Amino acid sequence: MKNTEKLQNLLENEIIPDLEVAIDELFAKIDKAKNASSEDKNDLEEMRDMRTECFAMVEEIKRDEMEEEEATELLEELVEMKTEA
Secondary structure, three states, X not given: OOHHHHHHHHHHHHHHHHHHHHHHHHHHHHHHHOOOOHHHHHXXXXXXXXXXXXXXXXXXXXXXXXXXXXXXXXXXXXXXXXXXX
């Protein structure tokens, strides 16, 4: 399996779903609090941006526009981030 395929699988099956759950939870927390902290709002915006970037990476892979070397680096970074969390 190529690293682009591994990256796509990781993004679609783990990273994006995890981000969506975290976004939903944070949004519910902000909605419930009525006066959300600026930190919560910033976190929500960062997570949404990250999700958008993940979708963009998946599209890039699907269009066969991502180099294997770039996929390898991204895969390593995401796996490292996931194990630290």
